[in-house]
Amino acid sequence: MEGKFDGVWRESPWFLTTPPEPRSDAPARARVSRLIDEAVAEVPLVLVLAPPGYGKTGALAAWALTRPETTAWLTLTRSHTDPRGLVGGILSALTHGDRSPGAATARAGVSALLGRDADPLRAADLLLTFLAERDRDTLTSTLVIDDAHLIADPASVEILEHLTRHGTEAGLTLVLAGQGGLERLLSRARAYGRSRTLGAEDLSMRAPEIAQSAQHAGHGITDAEAAGIQARTQGWPIAVHLELIGRHTAGERVSLASTEPVLTDYVTGLILGSVRPELAEFILRVTTCDRVSARLAEELSGRTDSATLLAECERAGLFLTRFVDGENSVYRWHDVFARHCRIALRRDHPALAVTLDSIAARELATDYPIEASGHALRAGQPETAVEILRSSWLRLVLESGAETLRERCVTLPDGWPDDPEILLMRACALDALGDPPGAASLAARAQARHLRDRATGEETRVLAALILASEWGELAAAADRMRELIESGIRLHTPYAYLLFVLGLAETRLRRNPAETMRLLRAAAGEARASGLTELTRWALINLRFACVYGGQFRAADALAEEIAAHVRNHHGADEPRPADAPGGNHSTRALEWDEPGHPHVDGGIDRFATGFTHFWRGDRAGTRRAFEAVIIRDTSATSFAGVARVLLAVLAAETPDPAAWTRARRTLTAVAPREYYGVPWPLYRDLGEAVLAFAAGDRTAALERLASLDGREDVPMCQALAAEVYRRAGEPERALGALALIGPGNRVSYLRVSALVTSALILAARDDHAGAHDRLERALDAAVPQGIRRPFLAEDPDLLGLLEAHGRWGSAHEGFLASLDTHPRGITAPGTTLSAREREILGYLRTTLTAEEIARELHVSVNTVRTHQRAIYRKLGVTTRRDAVRLRDLTNRG
Template sequence: MDVGGHSTENTQTVAPPTSGGMAVPWSALRAPEPGNWFVPRGRLDELLDAAAVRHEVIEVVAPGGFGKTTALAHWAAHRSAPTAWVSVNSHTRNPQRLASGISRSLADAVRGRPGFEQLAGSVGDVGTAAGAVTRWIEALERAPERVVLIVDDVHHAPGILDHGPLALLLDAAPRNLCVVVTSHTPDPSLVRRRVAGMIGLVTSDELRMTRDEVLSVSRALDRELDADVIESIHTGTGGWPVAVGLELLAPGVVLPMAGEPMRDYIQHEILAKLPADLVTLVLSTSLLERFDTEAARQVSGLPETQALLGELLDRGLFLTRVSDRTGRVSYRWHARVARECRELFRASRPSDFVQGARAAVQVLWHDDPVAALDVACCADQVDLVRALLGDHWLSLLVEGDLAVLRDSIAALDPDQRGETVVLVLEAALAQLGGDHELAAMLVDSARAAAVPGVARDRLALAQMSLMGANEGNELERACDEVRDLLRTDVVPGRPEHAVTVFLLGWAELRLRRAPLRALDLLRTSARLASEAHASVLERRARANAGFAAAFLGDFEAAEEELRTLGGRKVAGADIWEVYDGGLTDFTEGWIGFWRGDLTIAEQKFGAVIADHGRVAYAPLARVLQVWVACSIGDPRRIRRADQARRDIPDADAHGVPWAHYALVARAKILVAQGAGASQVVPLLRQAADRANVPVIALESAVMLHRMGQLGDTVDALRRLSPLERQPLYVQTGALVVNALVQRRRGETESAHRLLERALDLGAPARLGRAFDLTQPGLRPLLAAHAARGTAHPEYVAHCLAGNTSVDASSPVGGLSSREREILEYMRGTLTNAEIAAALHVSVNTVKTHQRSIYRKFNVATRREAVRLADAT
């Protein structure tokens, strides 16, 4: 069935999942359909084809009504090469969300095309804007042909080409990408490229219709006009496409000339000539940025909106229709028309305007709070602004919609800004902006304004404490309170649920008191965010879950979480970077450190420091960089690390005991520089009171053992009791140190039992840090353990071979690196076939190296070779 020349929508299609206001609407990632008077304009297609080959950027610049969007939509639909589409709207002003939308559009454009698998896989959690761009560029480098990305209406988001993902993408200029942008006026961000002739420029001169095109439009509308009439229309309209269309659809319409009020034209030349129900539909839907027939019905109160929208399209008004393969249909008004219609609605029907605005806010409340706040502010419905902020402030804050939040606060009267939730929101904005004194003052005001017994006030204050508390005890109290409120006052499925679960897990991770609980909370929040299509929140949760898993020692689970993030996190336009900047790099460095891969650890910690200076995870990276440098033992690295150590904070922040970390870092430097126990032990005793940071106790035990302080070593190990509750790498390291203590005390059997337990834990996870052969006594203990027999002969041999340091003048020094590696494997009970399998070589290769070892050592058996190696 056709309604007004347009196919009926598929009303049986299940509505898509709601976005919670945290995703770019699907309709913004689809090119609109042409109107019923559209005709193909081959010359424009050819012009755009040629520009896309020659230029990395095409700018289409013309005032409204010149058919920029229509021309590009037709061109995109008929290209054989992949073409992605993004329409700028309220969501795409958020750099994180814009990056997510571009990823989705690019992936959809290339899906199913051979050679584009990497780009198709870029959809999902994109991380920061810069991180997303990095992955797009990597994928485009491997693309088999050029991709076009059309970004429509950039004038709706000033600065969108100046910062964020589009700016980064334009600066990178990948060779397999052409970016097309449309705007009303030339964008100042492109002036350098424009002057240098680097941009393909399409202006109103090219978009104006020719006489032949005017004739084609008249025939498409079944109007047979003679040449003189066509000439008159072309001359009278100047080829302005919208004027041509309206002249042919509604002869006699007087279009506004340049400088004349658009509002008068809409009122007298369009609305005045429409039936009353169409006028109501136009005015009421102008409150919505995008809408479907059900939303139109709710805001207008009209029952048959589908047929009425079809009639509006037939009349050639400033309305576009977008659909997708699933049958979903969405509409949107030209932005200027919508803006003028809103004001006409307000002026001509004030009570209906307020009623329509309130209905629009209710339509948008759960699915699109960004747009809901825009409507509430536009209509001066401050009660709705306050209520929306009460429901959504934390979600919008974590998602990075700061401009939306600031505009909403500005819409409130001074008295209304004194409410608890609004004060908490302003405190959170100040906190994220680095103004901690103002944040503290606003929190005090919020507490004073809180109404006893009002759960929302209590929840907002507790949520703010999770973000702002520095003292561990204060943060613990806040976590306990929020946990209670989640059980009693936060309804699952409501906007604040997923983000509150995230914030609680995020804070618990900093406390380190219950890392498994933190991991569970973060995974739950990631799942809830995914279900709500809150992509930025989901990524934050997954990144923190990755570190929580790594902190627990479940490195495989941590790496799986990192894989879902699609690449390392890079500094970008993301407000949460002040808290979590460098988190994924740090997690990778953490895993590398405990596995004994000091190269990857040094690289990752260095990247965190370079990208984030003294904030977020950079201070902790400085601590670990000290540990790495001291483990490598290079004096230059140690000197650089000592300089970096001075930038470690000396006071707790967000529950992190920086002073204790700084003490351990200082002790590490002193031990590496050869200082005695009298200098080091007092520092480690000072750091000993933070039982919820087990790595401090473990590293203290390692250093104390190196200096021969067995009593203090045992005391440090006791602080890790019960050991089975500690992270896997801490358990393994503590067992190894304890084994070395027992060996020094002559308790050989106990030492080997402890070492085997350490291998049981550490070998499957490849925890090479625990088996660092620079620890006094560990090499001979491991070698003896291999000879006694172990359930992990390959791993013991791997540890011995990977940590070999020998005197070049000794017999072992005359062996090649592969021969030394095989010699270490020969210590245990492995057969030649098993050694070959472990090293991924043939049995003949192993035998050849063995014969070479025997010859160089002048021995005849495996046992003799091992005995001679140990003697030297």
């Protein structure tokens, strides 16, 4: 039913939420730490801004380790720059390693607000609430955001300023480190004196610090020599470090020039020339990638001792930062150093550079497709880059990598951005980014190019149709064709788990075969689990739970809620999530969506909607309202689960005698989409809601006019079942039966079957076919009891009440269930008396054929207790027999 494959929050990899270890050869810079301490104590926003090589990350990491308070850390990547990615990254940082109930609640609440069309500012507010409510002894009061210069989105800037303005109450201070530009973006916070900036001048090394650094490395220099180095380098920490290494490894004094060729020569001649040849060759090869694990380094270098060599580089201060999580280590080269190593390699060994980029592309293709495609392009292999995208674009769209996918597609060379297949990838990326018109335009261009040259790959074309199709027939054709491709046995580029998942989502929207939908999503979950895709497993299970609910298998959905909760407990935080743009480390999918298991998050509120839908058919009106209102609040889209929630809330309102509730419900229906989107005929749902409200208000004519739009429609089985209820009460039994006949065999799921059987039983009773009516009602009970479906039996309708009472006397295999039905929760009253809850419950059993002993067994009480309550009921109602008590109950209910 959901029309989008929305990207939502994923937990950031541990190495992005862990402060890097300071270099072993780097002395603590007390002056810089003191400056940071002073700034943090004064203002809620501290900017640490300087060009590359000024040691921003190292200085902040060393400062964080000396603080008595916990300091949260987030290293930004391109995937964090949009508002949802930024808030998700901050959530990851603030709750890193925190498995407390409060942190779990914060994760669920924040991620629930990060779906499409939601306002990330509200998620930021929830983060602040979480911080404010935490124990002050464990409170994370400072958050360092490294590489913050990557943020350019105005909405992301607004979030940072929002956290700055309101974070004080929660005890939050932001420290943003990056290159220039942030001071201009965050102008409002700076204008009100709520920020302080530490710049290149503050971070530049003074002569005494240079001398201290040399002393720390075991190589003393004079004050004059330190001053000379300071003058030549202007205190640029990376230049100082390079000169100190060169001075004491090569015995030379080399001054740095500002031009890149000279710096490249400096890096290769002085730095790499100062280490043994095998280590220099290792560095040149492994700096092919900015971030590496030992395994990736082994592939690039061909050396089995890569882990040892990486550790040696880190210990020697060779521009390598290590991120550690237990036994896992990921290393990141300093950007400037790695870039000049690559320049030198391409200059001196161009063929080797191409080979290494090809190896990187191959090794990273499965887990880091954007990074891998970049290496393929650097190797001059655009066809390889396209092949990588062809295998991974669907996963990127599903996993919040749509923006990086779009950027990669438009930067492909040689006309590739206008290739029909690439155009479709771009269209799906734009659709996930909330730009349907742009997506439609690109899809149309792809179609035109395809018709001209027939170059579009069918797999991509069909998958794009599953995402972009807005008409039911188009979506059905794409789903059928995808099933044929899967079953054909031909090699497909997209991993099988993702194919099954996206096909299952399409079948959910089509609503034509709930059993097949559940089979596909269960298979997707199993395939994902077998492939180690822990978060795709969870996402598939969550959508499977919805499919089970919509397919009428409420008990199975209950069990799935427990399975999802167990999966989250077992896997969340155990694996390293996979960012769309960062290689290295252990590989697993990122968190696709997050929420509290059982009443969560996800994809326009799919899990909350499933909960509300279950409550609706189980007759829990309060629970229905809570769940559906939460869906609506968190998702303002007109074409999502919120639309159906609005319609069912209207049905709920129509079952009350409150005109104000009808008015409110009618107002919310205006937000339901006015036309069909993504295979869902929204106008029909809206007409149903308007019809039930009109009938509740006594406007029979308007109700019937609205329901006329459903005539002949087999694609909205739930609407037909609910419409049949209105038709019967409006005195149109033939039209009611006609609506029920449109519910095809594949859609006769439990709750629709129960509703249809109750409606047809009432029609037969009105025609004096009492045997037929009781047979239908008993069959309805047969279907209702296993799933706990109660709503069709709870309408405050005299005809229904009479039939239920008669059925109790007629005899039923479900007398306990019948007895538990109470359409008047206020109870039955006589002048000056009120029955207790237990007395009302026992009175319900009195209308069945159960004996006192059998009632006692049903209620797990003694026979004497039943008889005591029975006597109290007789006394309060002024009767002397069971038959008179039941008769008075009938009369009171009818009144």
